[in-house]
Amino acid sequence: MGIQFKQVNFSYTGMQKGYYEAIKDISLSIESKNEFITLVGQTGSGKSTLAQHMNALVFPTSGTLEIFGKKVTSKRDRHIKYNDIRQKVGLVFQFPEYQLFEETVEKDIMFGPLNFHKTEEEAKVLAKKALQMVGLNDNYLNRNPFNLSGGEKKRVSIAGILALDPEVLVLDEPTSGLDPKGKRQLMDLFKSIQEETGKSIIVITHDMDLVYEYAKRVLVLDKGNLVFDGSPEVLFRMNDLSKFHLDYPQTIRVLKGINERFNLSIDIYQKTVHDATAAIKRGLNS
Amino acid sequence: MGYLDIEHLYFQYSSKRMILKDINLSINQGEWIAILGHNGSGKSTLAKLIVGLLQPKEGRITVDGVDLLPENVYDIRKKIGIVFQNPDNQFVGVTVRDDIAFGMENLQVSKDDMLKKIDFYATKVGMQNFLDKEPSQLSGGQKQRIAIAGILAMQTDIIIFDEATSMLDPGSRAELMEYIKELHQEGLTIIMITHDIEEALYADKLVILKSGEIYQQGDIPTLLKHPEWFKEAYLELPTAIQIYYDLKQAGHDNQELEEYLWAFSSSK
Amino acid sequence: MKNIIIGQYIPGSGFLYKLDPRTKIISVIVLMVAVFLLKSIVQLSIAMGLAILILIAGKISIIRIFRGLKPIFVLLIFTFVFQIFFNKEGALWVDETMTIGFVSITSMVLWTIIWRMLAKFKKFKMILFILYIGGLYLIMKYITYGTIFTTWQFLVYEKGVEMSFFVVIRLLIIITLSTVLTLTTKPTDLTQGIEKLMRPLKVIGISSEDFALIISISLRYIPTILDEANKIMLAQASRGADFAEGKLKDKIKQIISLLVPMFIIAFKRSEDLADAMESRNFVPGRERTRIHDLKLGRLDLLTGLATVLLLAGSILVRIYL
Ligand SMILES: Nc1ncnc2c1ncn2[C@@H]1O[C@H](COP(=O)(O)OP(=O)(O)O)[C@@H](O)[C@H]1O
Ligand SMILES: Nc1ncnc2c1ncn2[C@@H]1O[C@H](COP(=O)(O)OP(=O)(O)O)[C@@H](O)[C@H]1O
Ligand SMILES: [Mg+2]
Ligand SMILES: [Mg+2]
Numbered sequence: 001m002g003i004q005f006k007q008v009n010f011s012y013t014g015m016q017k018g019y020y021e022a023i024k025d026i027s028l029s030i031e032s033k034n035e036f037i038t039l040v041g042q043t044g045s046g047k048s049t050l051a052q053h054m055n056a057l058v059f060p061t062s063g064t065l066e067i068f069g070k071k072v073t074s075k076r077d078r079h080i081k082y083n084d085i086r087q088k089v090g091l092v093f094q095f096p097e098y099q100l101f102e103e104t105v106e107k108d109i110m111f112g113p114l115n116f117h118k119t120e121e122e123a124k125v126l127a128k129k130a131l132q133m134v135g136l137n138d139n140y141l142n143r144n145p146f147n148l149s150g151g152e153k154k155r156v157s158i159a160g161i162l163a164l165d166p167e168v169l170v171l172d173e174p175t176s177g178l179d180p181k182g183k184r185q186l187m188d189l190f191k192s193i194q195e196e197t198g199k200s201i202i203v204i205t206h207d208m209d210l211v212y213e214y215a216k217r218v219l220v221l222d223k224g225n226l227v228f229d230g231s232p233e234v235l236f237r238m239n240d241l242s243k244f245h246l247d248y249p250q251t252i253r254v255l256k257g258i259n260e261r262f263n264l265s266i267d268i269y270q271k272t273v274h275d276a277t278a279a280i281k282r283g284l285n286s
Numbered sequence: 287m288g289y290l291d292i293e294h295l296y297f298q299y300s301s302k303r304m305i306l307k308d309i310n311l312s313i314n315q316g317e318w319i320a321i322l323g324h325n326g327s328g329k330s331t332l333a334k335l336i337v338g339l340l341q342p343k344e345g346r347i348t349v350d351g352v353d354l355l356p357e358n359v360y361d362i363r364k365k366i367g368i369v370f371q372n373p374d375n376q377f378v379g380v381t382v383r384d385d386i387a388f389g390m391e392n393l394q395v396s397k398d399d400m401l402k403k404i405d406f407y408a409t410k411v412g413m414q415n416f417l418d419k420e421p422s423q424l425s426g427g428q429k430q431r432i433a434i435a436g437i438l439a440m441q442t443d444i445i446i447f448d449e450a451t452s453m454l455d456p457g458s459r460a461e462l463m464e465y466i467k468e469l470h471q472e473g474l475t476i477i478m479i480t481h482d483i484e485e486a487l488y489a490d491k492l493v494i495l496k497s498g499e500i501y502q503q504g505d506i507p508t509l510l511k512h513p514e515w516f517k518e519a520y521l522e523l524p525t526a527i528q529i530y531y532d533l534k535q536a537g538h539d540n541q542e543l544e545e546y547l548w549a550f551s552s553s554k
Numbered sequence: 555m556k557n558i559i560i561g562q563y564i565p566g567s568g569f570l571y572k573l574d575p576r577t578k579i580i581s582v583i584v585l586m587v588a589v590f591l592l593k594s595i596v597q598l599s600i601a602m603g604l605a606i607l608i609l610i611a612g613k614i615s616i617i618r619i620f621r622g623l624k625p626i627f628v629l630l631i632f633t634f635v636f637q638i639f640f641n642k643e644g645a646l647w648v649d650e651t652m653t654i655g656f657v658s659i660t661s662m663v664l665w666t667i668i669w670r671m672l673a674k675f676k677k678f679k680m681i682l683f684i685l686y687i688g689g690l691y692l693i694m695k696y697i698t699y700g701t702i703f704t705t706w707q708f709l710v711y712e713k714g715v716e717m718s719f720f721v722v723i724r725l726l727i728i729i730t731l732s733t734v735l736t737l738t739t740k741p742t743d744l745t746q747g748i749e750k751l752m753r754p755l756k757v758i759g760i761s762s763e764d765f766a767l768i769i770s771i772s773l774r775y776i777p778t779i780l781d782e783a784n785k786i787m788l789a790q791a792s793r794g795a796d797f798a799e800g801k802l803k804d805k806i807k808q809i810i811s812l813l814v815p816m817f818i819i820a821f822k823r824s825e826d827l828a829d830a831m832e833s834r835n836f837v838p839g840r841e842r843t844r845i846h847d848l849k850l851g852r853l854d855l856l857t858g859l860a861t862v863l864l865l866a867g868s869i870l871v872r873i874y875l
Contacts, residue, residue, distance in 0.1 A: 093785065099792075161792065176453065180483075245457050273529055276529050280529070281538060375823050388834055391843050397845060440835070
């Protein structure tokens with residue numbers, strides 16, 4: 001089960017550009033439980049395109065994709081209800097403005113469940129539960145989603161997907177535009193959702209600090225190619241990340257600077273400020 | 287008196303809530319100041335007031351000694367340009383050339399003059415080979431550079447960047463910062479609005495906005511000596527400084543190391 | 555959605571590219587009028603020949619124009635068939651008795667099934683369609699056995715055939731002319747040309763500059779908005795909105811789920827855009843200089859002259875032939 005990419009290619013046929021290979025020969029397997037993946041790469045590297053494959057919003061140009069046992073290829077198969085895949089794999093788009101449309105938060109969150117033939121009552125219960133999961137209390141149910149702050153809108157849009165109770169949750173740049181506090185709160189939220197429900201979570205982000213601190217597994221895209229699939233520990237131990245157009249996390253950069261400046265050999269691979277401090281103390285004492 | 291002065295400025299949108307309260311700020315020519323604040327603290331509102339897109343409820347703004355009033359906003363805007371957050375929503379032209387020209391057209395610059403300036407300023411932001419490109423063929427970072435070129439071509443004294451990098455990836459962001467640094471070295475006054483402390487570190491002076499009020503302002507090393515201020519304003523400190531305070535709290539004293547951590551953040 | 559072509563402009567170097575957009579706009583309009591003055595197939599065929607000559611002189615690939623015609627092929631065929639069926643003037647050319655009976659209906663259904671099965675060979679779509687129509691004709695004409703329900707007369711008159719060719723050729727010429735205009739003129743130049751041509755409207759209080767600005771901003775944002783509409787559709791599809799299927803009630807809800815975000819984003823964008831324009835000193839109605847300055851040259855004069863001659867020609871033809 002889960003999601004398997006087998007040599008998936010995808011090309012956009014654009015208006016003027018002709019056609020454009022957005023992702024190339026991607027082979028990849030994502031478990032249906034307990035993953036915490038971050039997907040990184042510079043703008044235009046194909047992250048969103050890859051994400052949209054995961055719930056069959058776009059179909060591979062060639063190659064095979066298997067999503068919870070259902071084969072997705074370039075041809076639409078009339079026996080497959082692609083909509084069911086979208087219930088199993090929930091995808092949250094980058095801008096909440098793309099999806100909020102109802103006059104109350106509750107109705108907006110109910111939209112998904114109702115599309116999947118839940119009754120009005122069931123949908124209400126799901127909406128309430130989803131809202132709690134994203135850390136908003138019941139007072140929000142009757143509020144107008146358009147009067148919320150950016151961070152709150154984002155949470156409501158995530159609740160709109162969580163209400164489908166997907167097994168895998170994919171989020172396209174959820175932290176972009178938020179201030180550092182907002183970013184961290186949201187990542188903490190994903191982490192707690194992951195730990196409490198066991199759902200697999202995939203987050204697209206540009207923030208290496210967050211990648212290093214939160215991810216169990218990192219996928220790196222570069223110009224449509226999957227160039228890395230492994231743990232953040234392995235990724236950030238690589239020597240030349242600029243070839244993937246990536247930076248190192250701040251903690252690593254600071255510790256590396258200290259080592260060079262003071263000729264020390266502190267273990268620079270520390271995820272948090274706390275760990276970094278502890279490592280420095282150990283390094284100075286020895 | 288600075289070049290740009292803001293005195294006892296208050297502002298509210300149609301609702302009752304006061305969005306900006308008693309803002310006092312003075313900016314000198316050639317300065318680079320960073321306005322740092324959490325989401326919703328009123329940064330964009332302040333920026334729009336400075337370029338006369340909104341009118342203060344109370345208080346005044348003066349630019350080069352002249353009061354900013356609806357009557358003279360046209361002349362004041364010749365002195366201040368602004369780059370907004372969303373690259374797509376400020377690209378007016380059908381092509382890069384048209385977009386750089388837009389402000390100059392409004393200022394009634396002659397065609398020959400415009401062509402020369404377009405070439406010059408497009409080169410300045412590294413976009414000289416893109417003049418005939420359409421916005422759909424450009425990346426976000428490139429669009430922001432075009433916006434800068436359009437403002438430079440209007441020869442303003444001040445450029446405000448309202449979270450101009452927040453929709454870009456780290457690569458384009460660093461690139462844009464390099465261009466801004468260069469402009470500052472050439473004497474332009476920069477007002478950098480951001481919620482990213484690492485980005486604010488480039489400035490000479492830091493203004494911390496919190497829920498519509500100026501919570502603190504001063505030079506960066508001084509403010510960084512008060513970690514509690516950042517915490518109070520829902521902001522984060524640079525990682526190196528966080529480590530510095532963490533070490534300090536753990537009772538560690540190492541003069542050299544502390545100096546290094548300190549310099550790590552202010553070396554920008 | 556992705557196949558909609560907006561900026562049809564394709565860079566090139568023929569003489570058409572060197573013309574002032576105003577010359578092109580006016581010439582195209584004048585030539586269209588001239589085409590409407592023509593009365594006979596022969597005249598129109600000559601006009602068609604001239605149009606093709608313009609394409610050749612302007613180094614424009616005829617295939618490209620042809621490809622541009624694809625979307626309106628149905629319209630052309632419909633026009634053609636309509637004329638053949640309903641125009642009952644002139645000599646009677648064809649008078650066939652068509653039979654509709656049990657066997658012929660069965661054959662027609664079978665024929666339709668065969669045609670639909672072959673429809674996946676997209677390359678031969680047109681040929682298959684013509685074969686299909688031809689087949690229906692033959693079935694109704696020759697399959698006369700079995701139980702017969704009714705018969706009808708398939709009548710084609712001289713004028714019907716003539717008119718159907720006439721209308722289709724005229725349509726072709728007009729489409730060719732307007733395609734030439736959009737193919738060889740940059741959107742910016744086009745709006746600039748329209749703006750200049752609308753100058754006189756200032757008398758009745760319409761600012762041609764503001765109008766042109768509105769057009770050029772619309773042109774600039776159409777691709778962005780289409781792209782966005784596509785993303786919104788995907789975002790709602792992610793929540794199970796199935797735009798292809800579902801009951802009417804669900805469907806209305808789903809369309810609303812598409813329209814509301816589109817409008818809200820459009821409003822937000824127009825506010826941002828107004829701020830951006832204002833901050834760069836744009837004041838509606840105020841005098842501006844323009845980066846695109848149009849200049850008429852000798853080529854424009856020649857083209858204008860040729861256009862006038864063609865118009866005069868068709869007026870003469872109209873009066874004396
Ligand atoms: N709808 C589309 N039509 C044509 N090209 C597209 C479309 N969407 C994306 N692309 C192109 O595909 C590439 C990958 O895009 P995307 O997956 O959005 O990258 P990322 O999310 O990593 O920024 C980009 O070069 C982009 O220009
Ligand atoms: N056009 C508006 N109408 C009413 N309230 C607004 C408007 N724009 C912003 N606000 C409110 O003003 C406050 C400050 O917003 P803004 O200046 O955009 O903050 P920042 O740029 O620091 O994120 C927010 O609470 C926001 O909700
Ligand atoms: Mg993306
Ligand atoms: Mg803002």
